[in-house]
Amino acid sequence: MTDQALPGQGPGTTGPGPDGAGFTYQGAEPELIVVARAEARLRAGTDGVRSASGTDISALNMFLSDEQLALEPLFGNEERSRTALPSQPAEPVGGRGAMPDLSLFYRVRGGGDRAQELTARLAALPEIETAYAKPGAVPARTSPHGTLTEEAKRLKEGAPATPDFTGRQGYLTPAPEGVDAYWAWQRPGGSGAGVTVVDVEGAWQLGHEDLADKLAGIVVGNPVQDIAWRNHGTAVLGVIGGDRDEKGITGIAPEAVTAAASFQGIGSAAAIHAAAERLSPGDILLIELHRPGPRFDFESRDDQRGYIALEWWPDDCAAIRWATAMGVLVVEAAGNGGESLDDALYERRPDEFPESWRNPFNPSNQSSGAILVGAGAPPPGTHGRDHGPDRSRLAFSNYGARIDAQGWGREVTTAGGFWDRAGDLQGGAEEIAWYTDTFSGTSSASPVVVGALACLQGILKAARLAQMSPEQARDVLRRTGSPQQDAPGRPASQRIGNRPDIKSAVTQLVPSSVGSGRAERYWDELMPYPRELPPRLRLFVAGEWRNLNHPAPDIRQAVHAAFAGGRPDVRVWYSDDEVVGLVVAG
Numbered sequence: 036m037t038d039q040a041l042p043g044q045g046p047g048t049t050g051p052g053p054d055g056a057g058f059t060y061q062g063a064e065p066e067l068i069v070v071a072r073a074e075a076r077l078r079a080g081t082d083g084v085r086s087a088s089g090t091d092i093s094a095l096n097m098f099l100s101d102e103q104l105a106l107e108p109l110f111g112n113e114e115r116s117r118t119a120l121p122s123q124p125a126e127p128v129g130g131r132g133a134m135p136d137l138s139l140f141y142r143v144r145g146g147g148d149r150a151q152e153l154t155a156r157l158a159a160l161p162e163i164e165t166a167y168a169k170p171g172a173v174p175a176r177t178s179p180h181g182t183l184t185e186e187a188k189r190l191k192e193g194a195p196a197t198p199d200f201t202g203r204q205g206y207l208t209p210a211p212e213g214v215d216a217y218w219a220w221q222r223p224g225g226s227g228a229g230v231t232v233v234d235v236e237g238a239w240q241l242g243h244e245d246l247a248d249k250l251a252g253i254v255v256g257n258p259v260q261d262i263a264w265r266n267h268g269t270a271v272l273g274v275i276g277g278d279r280d281e282k283g284i285t286g287i288a289p290e291a292v293t294a295a296a297s298f299q300g301i302g303s304a305a306a307i308h309a310a311a312e313r314l315s316p317g318d319i320l321l322i323e324l325h326r327p328g329p330r331f332d333f334e335s336r337d338d339q340r341g342y343i344a345l346e347w348w349p350d351d352c353a354a355i356r357w358a359t360a361m362g363v364l365v366v367e368a369a370g371n372g373g374e375s376l377d378d379a380l381y382e383r384r385p386d387e388f389p390e391s392w393r394n395p396f397n398p399s400n401q402s403s404g405a406i407l408v409g410a411g412a413p414p415p416g417t418h419g420r421d422h423g424p425d426r427s428r429l430a431f432s433n434y435g436a437r438i439d440a441q442g443w444g445r446e447v448t449t450a451g452g453f454w455d456r457a458g459d460l461q462g463g464a465e466e467i468a469w470y471t472d473t474f475s476g477t478s479s480a481s482p483v484v485v486g487a488l489a490c491l492q493g494i495l496k497a498a499r500l501a502q503m504s505p506e507q508a509r510d511v512l513r514r515t516g517s518p519q520q521d522a523p524g525r526p527a528s529q530r531i532g533n534r535p536d537i538k539s540a541v542t543q544l545v546p547s548s549v550g551s552g553r554a555e556r557y558w559d560e561l562m563p564y565p566r567e568l569p570p571r572l573r574l575f576v577a578g579e580w581r582n583l584n585h586p587a588p589d590i591r592q593a594v595h596a597a598f599a600g601g602r603p604d605v606r607v608w609y610s611d612d613e614v615v616g617l618v619v620a621g
Contacts, residue, residue: 045423045523046412046415046421046422046423046522047412047422047423047427047428047429047430047522047525048430048524064171065150065151065168065169065170065171066142066150066168066169066171066302066303067142067143067146067150067153067154067157067166067167067168067169068109068140068141068142068143068166068167068168068169068304068348068349068350069106069140069141069142069143069157069163069165069166070139070140070141070163070164070165070166070349070350070389071139071140071141071162071163071164072139072161072162072163072164073136073139074088074090075088075090075092075162076088076090076113077092077106077113077141077162078113078114079105079106079107079108079113079141083096083099084096084099084106086162090162092162094160094161094162095160095161095162095163098156098157098160102145102153103145104143104144104145104146104153105143105144105145106141106142106143106144107141107142107143107144108138108140108141108142109137109140109141109142109302109304109305109308109350110137110138110140110304110305110308110354110357111308111309113138114138116136116137116138117136117137117138134356134357134360135349135352135353135356135357137308137353137354137357139164140304140350140353142302142305143157143166150168151168153166154166154167154168154387158387164389165387165388165389165390166387167348167349167385167387167388168387169302169303169326169348169350170326170327170333170334170335171326171335172298172303172324172325172326172345196282197244197245197282197283197461197468197470198282198283199281199282199283200283200284200448200460200461200470201284201285201567203418203448203460203472204284204285204448204449205413205414205417205443205446206274206287206413206442206443206447206483207285207287207567209538210516210517210534210536210538210539211425211426211517211534211536212413212414212425214287214483214486214487214490214534214535214536214537215536215537215538216287216288216486216487216490216537217567217568217569218537218538218584219490219491219494219537219538219541220565220567220568221568221582221612222494222497222541222611223494223497223498224493224494224495224496224497224498225490225493225494225497225537226279226288226289226290226291226490226493227276227287227288227289227290227291227486227489227490227492227493228290228291228493228496228497229492229493229496229497230288230291230292230317230318230319230489230492230493230496231251231291231292231293231294231314231315231318231319232275232276232288232291232292232293232294232318232319232320232321232485232489233254233293233294233295233296233310233311233313233314233318233319233320233321234268234271234272234275234293234294234295234296234321234323234482235296235297235298235303235306235307235310235320235321235322235323235324236264236267236268236271236295236296236297236298236322236323236324237258237259237261237264237267237268237297237298237299238258238259238260238261238264238265238267238268238297239253239258239265239268239269239272239295240265240266240268240269240450240451240466240467240469241253241295242467243269243272243273243450243451243466243467243468243469244282244283244467244468245273245277245278245280245282245283245284245450245470246269246272246273246276246277246278246293246450247278248278248279248289249276249278249289249290249291249292249293250272250276250292250293250294251292251293251294252294252295253294253295253296253297254294254295254296254309254310254313255296255297255301255306255309255310255313256296256297256298256299256300256301256306256309257297257299257300258295258297258299259297259299261455262452262455262466263454263455265451265452265466266451266452266453266454266455266456266469266471267323267451267478268295268323268451269449269450269451269452269469270447270449270450270451270471270474270478270479271321271323271449271478271479271481271482272286272293272295272450272482273286273449273450273451274286274287274447274449274474274479274482274483274485274486275287275288275291275293275321275482275485275486275489276288276289276291276292276293276486277289277449277450279565279567283450283470284448284449284450284470285567286486287482287483287485287486287487287489287490288485288486288489288490288493290493291486291489291493294310294313296309296310298324302350303322303324303345303351303354304348304350304351304353304354305354307320307322307351307354307355307358307365308354308357308358310358311354311357311358311361311363311365314358314361314363315362315363316361316362316363316502316504317362317363317364317492317496317502317503318363318364318492319363319364319365319366319485319488319489319492320358320363320364320365320366321365321366321367321481321482321485322344322345322355322365322366322367322368322405322481323368323478323481323482324345324368325339325342325343325344325345325368325369325370325371325372325477326342326343326345326348327341327342327343328341328342328343328347328370328372328374328381329341329380329381329383329385330372330374330380339370339371339372339431340372340373341372341373341374342370342371342372342374342433343369343370343372343374343376343381343433344367344368344369344370344376344396344407344433345367346367346395346396346403346405346407347381347394347395347396349388349389349392352395352403355367355403355404355405356401356403356404358404359403359404359405359505360404362504362505363505364406364488364492364503364505364508365403365404365405365406365505366405366406366408366481366484366485366488367403367405367406367407367408367481368408368476368477368478368480368481369407369408369409369410369432369433369434369437369438369477369531370433370477371410371431371432371433371476371477371478372431372433373430373431373432373433374433374434374435375433375434375435375529376396376433376434376435376436376437376438377396377397377435377436377437378435381394381396381397382394382397395437396435396437397437398436398437404505404506404509405505406439406440406484406488406505406508406509406512407437407438407439408438408439408440408441408442408477408480408481408484408532409428409432409433409434409438409440409441409444409477409480409530409531409532410428410429410431410432410441410442410443410444410445410475410476410477410479410480410531411425411426411427411428411429411432411441411442411443411444411480411519411531411534412424412425412426412427412428412429412444412445412522413425413443413444413445413446413447417445417446418446418448418472418473420445420446422444422445422446423522423523423525424520424521424522425520426441426517426518426519426520426533426534427519427520427521427522427525427527428441428519428522428525428527428529428531429444429445429525430524430525431444431476432444432477432480432531433477434529434530434531435529435530436530438530438531438532439509439512439513439532440484440512440513440516440531440532440533440534440535441480441484441519441531441532441533441534442479442480442481442482442483442484442534442535443479443480443483443534444475444476444477444479444480445473445475445479446472446473446475447473447474447475447479447483448460448470448471448472448474449470449471449474449479450469450470450471451469451470451471451474452466452469452471453471453473457469458470458471459471459472459473460472483534483535484512484535487535487537487540488503488508488512488535490537491503491508491511491537491540491541491544494541494544494545495544495545498545500544500545503544511540511543511544512532512533512535512540513532513533514543515533515535515536515539515540515542515543516532516533516534516535516536516539516540517533517534517536518533519531519532519533519534549608549609549610549615550576550577550608550609550610551606551607551608551609551616552576552577552606552607552609553576553604553605553606553607554574554575554576554594554603554605554606554607555575555576556574556575556598557572557573557574557575557594557598557605558572558573558575558580559572559573559591559594559595560572560573569584569585570584570585570586571583571584571585571586572586572590572591572594572614574594574605574607574614574617576607576609577609579612580612581607581609581612581613581614582612582613582614583613583614583617584613590617590619593619594617594619596619597619604619604620605617605618605619605620606618606619606620
């Protein structure tokens, strides 16, 4: 058992919400989940429930009728759920070997606020193994409209065009401060071309001016009609796939296709499964949800203390395991609960969970296969603020051996407004032109990791190499990147992992050899295009242009002088199109 890290004072210790207080979402509805016994072979339809094995289920149907309830297959038609399993035998729910049998999961409709009361009564029925209630996942407000202040309405009517905010996106820059998206964009496929990302959460502003090029829309579910949820989803998509143009922000993987999946009305596990069905091996599914865990008896809290990643619940874990078994990279926010996921608390099986359930946060147990992401501090001084040492754990971030990687958990510049308000970087009357400088939490950290993975998958695809499997992606994130740092009261032993470094990951993934040759001509690119690229000295060697980024003044002068002399002897060592060594002889 590990100690809990309690919030303190100073940089990095406040919560992820407005004024450090956390986000308040209202109107959360619990989900009532039923797990059937395999031998009953239940089949639920519009005319009730039957048994494909001939089991007498009259008691179940009588109970459902008396209580005005209905069972709905959580993952769709039961027969289809079984035949759609990867080429592994099904197993009891929560078991450690092959895939869980998705056909055993049902959602109860009609329970209203009686979810907790109904669990024991449902579990007592002979055809049912167990039933459990899940608290609402990052609950949304019920109000369909937000309220904007007069100050928030100041901009867009008659205002000038949106300026370029990319200089504020420090997470795009080279490691260790950023993930080095600029370097990736210079590589074939390095902007995420050929990769699709689906964001699972609540709502998005799909008409945003900086999400026009590669946004595919909503693939499943109905968006929550709430301004706070829209701002959240818009910010996530902006970090990953914001358009690469002359205005606003640019996503880490601007050529990746992005799409949205809402959990409203179908629940989190069904949304994860339905989204994964629409993806191909190597694509990425992002889970931007967390929910109250057992620390405070599953109660919703404004400060989000005790909130944990979704995979702790059996049906969510089953959906994630199905997705990763299909080759989809699943990235999951670790949660803002300030929790050690190594704590013995998470080993205790709730009475309502299946007896075969094992804690997925324990690396000794069967993994969901998802990449769990913690929230790290950005470089001190970002936007004039200090949240502690760069890459140190922010106090609200969950941590533990199960966490694979970290992203920026503060000061993330992206599309969308701030919480339930207009953008703090650019507001105005038109929501489609809002931008924020303060997107935060494991919610901001996770799309940073997704963007880096999309760039890597695009590079592999362009090189006609096999894309990373979920296991390979987790491994490369753990083996490469910029290491986590200590902070007062938050040592690196409270693991949130490394910040991704696309360039170092590529050296692990793409086989390359160093070539050499003599430069035939050069081009001093003082004003590179696109403008996001660094100043480059370009040298034509062995039939191709090779790039030396940020050349030192003395190197630039030596190359100029060599070619001006008429008999240049500039010897170059290169890997792919990057100069790794240079000697001006004579």
